[in-house]
Amino acid sequence: MHSELYQSGQIGSRKTLNRFVAQAMEGNDGADGGAPGERSIERYRKLAEGGWGVVILEATTVSPDSLARINGFVMRRENLEAFKKLVGTFKKTNPDALLFFQITHAGEKAGSFSRPTALYARPEGPPPLSEADVEEIRKAFVGAALLAEEAGADGIDFKICHGYFGCEMMRPANVRPDRWGGSFENRTRFLTEGIGEIRSRLTNPDFILGARVSLYEGIRGGCGTAGADELTEDLEEMLRLPGLLKELGMHYINVSAGIPGRTSEITRPTPQARWFYLHLFRYARLVKELGTGLTVFGSGYSLLKEKGPELAAENIRRGYTDFAGWGRQIFADPLFPRKLMQGDQIDYCIGCSGCSKLMVRQLNDGCSVYDPYYKDLLKAR
Numbered sequence: 001m002h003s004e005l006y007q008s009g010q011i012g013s014r015k016t017l018n019r020f021v022a023q024a025m026e027g028n029d030g031a032d033g034g035a036p037g038e039r040s041i042e043r044y045r046k047l048a049e050g051g052w053g054v055v056i057l058e059a060t061t062v063s064p065d066s067l068a069r070i071n072g073f074v075m076r077r078e079n080l081e082a083f084k085k086l087v088g089t090f091k092k093t094n095p096d097a098l099l100f101f102q103i104t105h106a107g108e109k110a111g112s113f114s115r116p117t118a119l120y121a122r123p124e125g126p127p128p129l130s131e132a133d134v135e136e137i138r139k140a141f142v143g144a145a146l147l148a149e150e151a152g153a154d155g156i157d158f159k160i161c162h163g164y165f166g167c168e169m170m171r172p173a174n175v176r177p178d179r180w181g182g183s184f185e186n187r188t189r190f191l192t193e194g195i196g197e198i199r200s201r202l203t204n205p206d207f208i209l210g211a212r213v214s215l216y217e218g219i220r221g222g223c224g225t226a227g228a229d230e231l232t233e234d235l236e237e238m239l240r241l242p243g244l245l246k247e248l249g250m251h252y253i254n255v256s257a258g259i260p261g262r263t264s265e266i267t268r269p270t271p272q273a274r275w276f277y278l279h280l281f282r283y284a285r286l287v288k289e290l291g292t293g294l295t296v297f298g299s300g301y302s303l304l305k306e307k308g309p310e311l312a313a314e315n316i317r318r319g320y321t322d323f324a325g326w327g328r329q330i331f332a333d334p335l336f337p338r339k340l341m342q343g344d345q346i347d348y349c350i351g352c353s354g355c356s357k358l359m360v361r362q363l364n365d366g367c368s369v370y371d372p373y374y375k376d377l378l379k380a381r
């Protein structure tokens with residue numbers, strides 16, 4: 001059953017256990033200063049036990065002032081030992097599962113407890129970042145990637161999705177008149193110079209470089225439109241990005257879409273808007289069919305419950321994606337791949353949005369249906 005999902009895959013020079021990807025999911029349970037805490041470490045230990053081929057560590061900011069969640073992770077030297085402990089526990093549980101750190105800056109989505117920034121002027125927004133400020137953020141991405149390597153991660157997932165800083169840079173709406181805005185070349189400079197420097201400073205030749213990309217954001221001037229004042233989908237430009245990632249020596253692209261909180265269902269289909277998963281499938285297929293040689297991860301399988309593995313296997317078989325990623329399902333049942341293989345009973349995500357509500361309320365985040373800790377937390381507020 002679903003044999004394609006259990007076949008080993010290839011990302012860069014690394015072989016994977018299978019084609020299951022545990023997508024990044026913020027647990028908002030870091031300790032003071034953004035280090036992973038005991039609860040965080042246990043969450044990732046469970047995913048290692050669950051037999052996912054690839055696990056992506058949740059959004060981890062590159063500086064303490066770029067947080068979207070009050071207890072989010074921050075990649076800085078003070079937190080290195082805690083990240084090493086997380087990786088050590090994960091690898092001890094399952095040495096063959098790959099662990100990539102998603103590195104990000106929350107940009108305009110930073111919380112009021114942090115420092116929301118603006119790349120380009122907006123009414124009532126903070127003043128736009130200077131050219132030098134953007135360069136500082138680029139350096140912070142480089143520093144975070146190198147620290148991830150030092151912590152023992154197998155790679156990074158460079159965040160260009162869901163409305164965070166990486167997406168803001170890429171948008172046609174980014175009409176900054178300096179080297180960071182305007183042309184496609186300028187809007188991708190942050191990535192090209194960032195990855196270029198990361199590659200030149202890494203010491204592990206097998207370290208994996210990937211990016212999670214919102215192909216279409218669904219906002220005016222957003223990624224996947226043809227201009228600063230355009231709203232409808234035009235993927236011409238975003239479909240140039242995978243080729244660029246490949247040229248930069250990157251290994252995979254994790255295809256997503258939308259902006260949670262603004263165009264939420266495009267990112268995560270809900271029972272009322274379940275057909276959006278078809279768009280997520282289509283985006284992964286479009287990228288895969290470019291034939292760049294990048295490994296492609298698809299998304300949007302959680303709401304499909306039992307059907308998810310079947311459709312994931314079909315998409316792999318037909319060459320529409322290489323790997324299949326689950327988001328909310330990793331909260332609902334972190335042991336999902338292992339249980340599926342063994343024929344054990346699985347707790348399927350029902351798409352109730354309980355975890356999204358916990359996130360919006362800035363509480364520790366997990367499944368409020370199957371885990372009593374999060375159930376009580378949601379009830380209490």
Ligand SMILES: Cc1cc2nc3c(=O)[nH]c(=O)nc-3n(C[C@H](O)[C@H](O)[C@H](O)COP(=O)(O)O)c2cc1C
Pocket residue numbers: 023024025026058059102161162212256267268269299300301302303325326327328329355356359365
């Ligand atoms: C509570 C919550 C936290 C999330 N955190 C992240 C994150 O840290 N990074 C990221 O790229 N996506 C994040 N996502 C999006 C998921 O990774 C995934 O793309 C989305 O839920 C759709 O997949 P699914 O239908 O399998 O859940 C989050 C989603 C939810 C609901």
Ligand code: SF4
Pocket residue numbers: 328329331332348349350351352353354355356366367368369370
């Ligand atoms: S809280 Fe609801 S949406 Fe979130 S993982 Fe659990 S069942 Fe799925």
